[in-house]
Amino acid sequence: MSAIQGARERARAEVTAAIKEEARRQVAREGAVKLSLRAVARELGMVSSALYRYFPSRDDLLTALIVDAYDALGAAAEGALATADGREPLERWSAVCRAVREWALAHPHEYALIYGSPVPGYSAPQATVVPASRVALALLTVVLDAHAAGALRAPEGAVVPEAVGADARALAGTLGIELPEAALTGFTAAWAQLFGLVSFEVFGQFNKVVEAREEFFAHAVAALGRATGLPWTSQSD
Amino acid sequence: MSAIQGARERARAEVTAAIKEEARRQVAREGAVKLSLRAVARELGMVSSALYRYFPSRDDLLTALIVDAYDALGAAAEGALATADGREPLERWSAVCRAVREWALAHPHEYALIYGSPVPGYSAPQATVVPASRVALALLTVVLDAHAAGALRAPEGAVVPEAVGADARALAGTLGIELPEAALTGFTAAWAQLFGLVSFEVFGQFNKVVEAREEFFAHAVAALGRATGLPWTSQSD
């Protein structure tokens, strides 16, 4: 990022990073509930009160971890998008979804941190909204590209209610994109539904119900992409 | 249930209920993380150690609340199903979904308790699986009735992968129901996706994205029902 000026600032950056790293390790091992400032300080060989020079409270440390988790998941999604560049829309869509699922399964506690119950306050801190949008934007890219190529089918089904269409227009304006109301509305629903599939698997709701998890997910996600209007060849799944 | 024998057992049942009630109040107000045995005991005018005569640990108290929450949500879903009896399949489907959403919005912390990050251990205690299935069974009833009436459309899209179909057959066997593999697979996905929609709204992921929450939900849920194969008239939404 920016050049580090003196030894003090460098030390501060390093200690801050070390705290976050140890905290992330604890969250990954035991979950956010078990994260303890004292344990982090102990592991780092400092006294607990010293840690408050770097994070004003436990919730602030957790918020930093939340931002990092959003960024890591977003990077995974964007990486999958880049790797699937040039392929069919539905394949790109599925690739991003698969990356989300795999990251979630590899980091269940960090996934729970961002898509489980919000643990500090009720409204997410402002700092989290940009990193949080990265997955959605990766998915949206697929839809936008398909639309630009004239390959996006109009979603079947009922007409979009006026208030919902207004939301879609406002959102399109905010993002500076061009997409039919129905398509953007359907995409928003698919975005939320994707995380329903992932959360149910990560949180154990599919126990004794779905065993072939990966195949089920691929199948469901492909259907989700088709419902969003992405074109498909007869064999794609 | 069973007749209460002596004064002691009656007292025990009453104290147990009072503890759960106060604990539920605390969870509803501050969330599961803030639930404190000592605070519950204090509020009930007893000493904290006495509470351990009724619940062996904090996690056991939480588990009891989880079971109650599943039951309350299940009852809401079943109530909606009963109220919508005799109406069109898609209306019944939407009614159950709406009941789930409304319960979740009315009891966000209790919803987070059951569909957010699992807070005690990783695998849900055995006692939770039956109450947890009530919502799914209410939704499934709609699909089964439509199928029995010959009104269920075959889901379009790719063929169901073999392993996924095997899961569907096994599940149909366990439940003692008759439903085509593709339909049951699609239903399972829709079930998870429904909770994606609800969780995103309850957990604040729709902030600054969807404002017309109720209309959006109704629209998305109707599409979900149609994707599952429920028949629809041109005007239903």
Place this chain on the structure above:
DNA sequence: GCAAAGCAAGAGCACCGCTCTCGTTGTTGG
């Protein structure tokens, strides 16, 4: 070179989950 700011350390506060002991009280079998 010195004042100001940043920092680590320690003591301490109020709270937590949980355990153990000790009288008391309701239950029950002889």
Place this chain on the structure above:
DNA sequence: CCAACAACGAGAGCGGTGCTCTTGCTTTGC
């Protein structure tokens, strides 16, 4: 009927938590 027993409430206490405040030391900037 009453003695043995089991369940119970109260209290003290242990090790842990988040967080604050004070006390010196060190680095920084004028």
